[in-house]
Amino acid sequence: MWNRRPDGTLVTDAAPYRQAMPLIMPGRNEAAVYFDLEVDLARTQPFLDDWNRAHPEARATLFHLVLWAAGRVLQARPELNRFVAGGRLWQRDGVWFSFAAKERLDDGAPLKTLKRRVDGLSFAEVVTGVRGDVRAERSGRESSTERELRLLVKLPVFLRRIFYSLFRWLDALGLAPRGFIDGDPLYTSMFVANLGSLKMSPCYHHLYEHGTGSLFCVVGRAHEGKATLRFTMDERVTDGLYAHRSLELLRGLLEDPAATLGQPAVATVGALGADGDGAGSWRQDHRPASGTTAPGA
Numbered sequence: 001m002w003n004r005r006p007d008g009t010l011v012t013d014a015a016p017y018r019q020a021m022p023l024i025m026p027g028r029n030e031a032a033v034y035f036d037l038e039v040d041l042a043r044t045q046p047f048l049d050d051w052n053r054a055h056p057e058a059r060a061t062l063f064h065l066v067l068w069a070a071g072r073v074l075q076a077r078p079e080l081n082r083f084v085a086g087g088r089l090w091q092r093d094g095v096w097f098s099f100a101a102k103e104r105l106d107d108g109a110p111l112k113t114l115k116r117r118v119d120g121l122s123f124a125e126v127v128t129g130v131r132g133d134v135r136a137e138r139s140g141r142e143s144s145t146e147r148e149l150r151l152l153v154k155l156p157v158f159l160r161r162i163f164y165s166l167f168r169w170l171d172a173l174g175l176a177p178r179g180f181i182d183g184d185p186l187y188t189s190m191f192v193a194n195l196g197s198l199k200m201s202p203c204y205h206h207l208y209e210h211g212t213g214s215l216f217c218v219v220g221r222a223h224e225g226k227a228t229l230r231f232t233m234d235e236r237v238t239d240g241l242y243a244h245r246s247l248e249l250l251r252g253l254l255e256d257p258a259a260t261l262g263q264p265a266v267a268t269v270g271a272l273g274a275d276g277d278g279a280g281s282w283r284q285d286h287r288p289a290s291g292t293t294a295p296g297a
Contacts, residue, residue: 006178007187007212008090011082021236022087028207028214028234035231037247039254041222047257051264060127062227062254063099063194066219068126069253071095071118072260074189077246079238081189083212086172089237092212095119098185099192101134115185123261148180186211196221202230 003010025031044062052059074081074095081092098115114133118126152160170176181187186208195202195218202220207213214234220227233243253260 002174005085005090005174006176007181008083008085008092011089011091014089018236019089022084022089025236026087028084028209028236031234031236032207032232033235033240033243034204035233035243035247037229037231037251039227039229039251041225041227041255043256043258044254045222045225047261047264054264055124055127058124058127058131060123062196062222063192063219064127064130065123065254065257066217066229067097067099067118067130067192068121068123069250069257070190070192070217071097071121071126072253073246073250075119076249077242079242080215080233080246082237083214084234084236085212086174090212092189094189096188097190097192098188098213099130099194113185115183115188123257148183184211186213188213190215190217192216193218195219196227202228204230205232207232207234 003012021031041062044065048060048062048065078091081095083090083092094117096115096117098113100111100113114130116129116133121129152163155163167176167180171181185191188211191205191208191213193205193216199221202218205216205218207216214237216232218230220229231247258264
């Protein structure tokens with residue numbers, strides 16, 4: 001029981017100094033380090049343009065590409081998919097990303113937070129899944145997390161604190177109910193903020209002490225053929241060299257997606273190649289597919 005949580009398995013082979021880090025730095029934000037990744041879009045944007053001409057029903061943006069590529073990196077570099085809970089280091093089950101979407105691009109419009117598992121998904125599946133999530137949330141549907149919070153805030157403040165303290169205590173022991181963890185977007189491998197969709201430059205974001213998120217990524221707007229991604233990482237999960245090499249792997253996937261996915265062509269969304277990413281299955285016919293362009297996610 002003590003070596004297992006609903007969302008992860010205890011890491012037992014980490015070096016002693018790393019196992020001691022949660023004692024030295026109990027909070028995520030005092031252990032936060034920051035990385036910039038500048039991406040050259042010279043080959044990225046033409047790939048996305050070709051994809052969107054071939055798949056007008058599932059238009060992709062740099063944001064979708066970041067989610068797909070980061071999912072592959074976290075699978076290949078699993079130390080980045082670890083988290084600290086209860087003063088111990090855990091390996092997360094699955095690669096989960098959370099992100100936020102405004103119902104409308106207006107001041108005061110509700111902000112919806114979504115969570116999706118991405119390990120093993122093709123690029124087509126990431127695009128269609130994320131776009132579907134955003135459409136569902138913008139429809140006004142209330143999520144389970146929102147229902148729970150709505151009930152919580154009806155209680156007096158002192159009772160809210162008691163219930164939340166009880167939950168934090170259970171979570172530290174690995175006894176928090178799976179239903180709460182699975183639905184909570186802050187129990188995630190990485191939270192991704194797409195400021196590029198708002199034409200904004202990227203900022204450095206804090207980590208959340210609630211939940212288990214050890215990574216935060218902010219995607220900025222494309223400008224003069226480049227885009228900057230800014231990352232915040234809990235350094236208790238791994239070291240800087242491991243993180244740097246992981247970012248270089250991510251850069252390669254983002255700057256030349258066709259090397260992994262193959263050139264987009266007229267094809268059915270979800271047609272997969274041998275590696276599950278679409279490479280090798282696309283017909284090399286670059287005539288635009290017919291159909292109505294769907295709004296971007």
